Amino acid sequence: SPVVAPRPGVWTIRIATNGVGSPAPTFDLWNEADAGILAFVGLATSSNGTSVGIPGTARYAITAGSYADKDHWINALGGTTTATLSTLSGVGSLSGFSSLGPTRDGRIKPDIAAPGEYIGSSLAGTIQATRGTNFTERDGQHGDITGTSMATPHVAGTAALLLAINPQLQGPEVRAAITASARSDVFTNGPGPLPNTFYGYGKLRALEAGYQAASMVTDLAATPSGFTGTDSPFVDSYNVYRGTIPGLSSTSYGACLQKANPAPAFIDAATPSSGQVFFYLVTGVRAGVEGILGTDSAGRIRPNNTPCL
Structure with missing residues (x-):
């Protein structure tokens, strides 16, 4: 299909970054030749935050951020794999890809942070085929994957455990048990007192969340x-x-x-x-x-x- 030139007027492009992966993120801007002349005006002042999106902004969702908790392991060949993290601050710090709050109406998000970098999970054939045995754990049955898609299962699994302990819990009570039992450390407190828009209420603690669930x-x-x-x-x-x-x-x-x-x-x-x-x-x-x-x-x-x- 042909390239259609944008309507006349002022167009704003917003690029969100949590600023963790790089202290000075950069990007390239170009226009298609067939789109006509697009006069470049300038960049607004950059700021961190408000990068968490739907469905993580939902009022009653338990939204998980990711932090790095592993950067090396024994691989399937018996050697040591040392991986490059998405964050410059090392193990324990927020992942560079973890979105920040608040929501547009000012609510704290994420709610909790969980391990999300190089998590050993059920090995899919494509992982070993595309990344090699360096990213396969020593048992040959688990591959190491990164993303908030790895942090979220930690939280979902904890929620399932809480409902097993106390089946009468409602969704808000599950969330309360998780956030009330969260752990703080030098990393979570770095951006400011908890709760904050980087780590939410802190780092996930499944055992302590279970005690909170039992206590209700x-x-x-x-x-x-x-x-x-x-x-x-x-x-x-x-x-x-x-x-x-x-x-x-x-x-x-x-x-x-x-x-x-x-x-x-x-x-x-x-x-x-x-x-x-x-x-x-x-x-x-x-x-x-x-x-x-x-x-x-x-x-x-x-x-x-x-x-x-």
């Missing part, structure tokens, strides 16, 4: 004598919070009522004042770390301003 009592129910819920084998004890309606707000979800219960079952002999009702939230505690109070209707973690611990 999602099936609290009334009984003739009190309240009860499912006791998790991954939780040491439970704390009970009580609040009143009216009185519930986005910053107040009750105060500590009972501490260190052996199970998520309790009795409250108190009665609310006229025109009020009580509400209860129960959190689990594992190794001295208390779980969250769940999430609100917008998927945000409920603040705990009067913790039992």
Whole structure:
């Protein structure tokens, strides 16, 4: 088909980069000869950020960024493969291809960062055919691949584990367990305090996310004598919070009522004042770390301003 010249007017070309792979990224600009004369005007001031795209910008999606956690391994020939990372800052730093937030409406994205460079995954025949045995692991069954497509399965697999631990979790609660348990280090804190638009809430920790998932009592129910819920084998004890309606707000979800219960079952002999009702939230505690109070209707973690611990 013929090349069609653009309509007259000002055209803006936006190129997004996270600035991690290169301190001074460059690009070439040219025009097709058949498109007519395109007068070059100039470049706007460059800036990092807002490169995360659909569907990662979705409000309730768990969006994964990538960081480098491996740059060498024993290959299928028994030798050592040393790979070139996409980032100049080495193992532990954000991958050069990992998109940055925020979203256009100012929300933090990505939500979490996970390993995404040279991840050993199920070996597809095309990997060995095109890249050779240097990028095949020593067992001959796994190939090393790079991309946010390798970081995302870490997060998806963690989410599946959380649902296995606590099948009653809703999507926002899975996200909350993952973000509340994220790890910080010198790399994640480099761009600024967490959460930030580079690493989200930090680096993924599957084990700690599992404890957070187990600590959310999602099936609290009334009984003739009190309240009860499912006791998790991954939780040491439970704390009970009580609040009143009216009185519930986005910053107040009750105060500590009972501490260190052996199970998520309790009795409250108190009665609310006229025109009020009580509400209860129960959190689990594992190794001295208390779980969250769940999430609100917008998927945000409920603040705990009067913790039992």
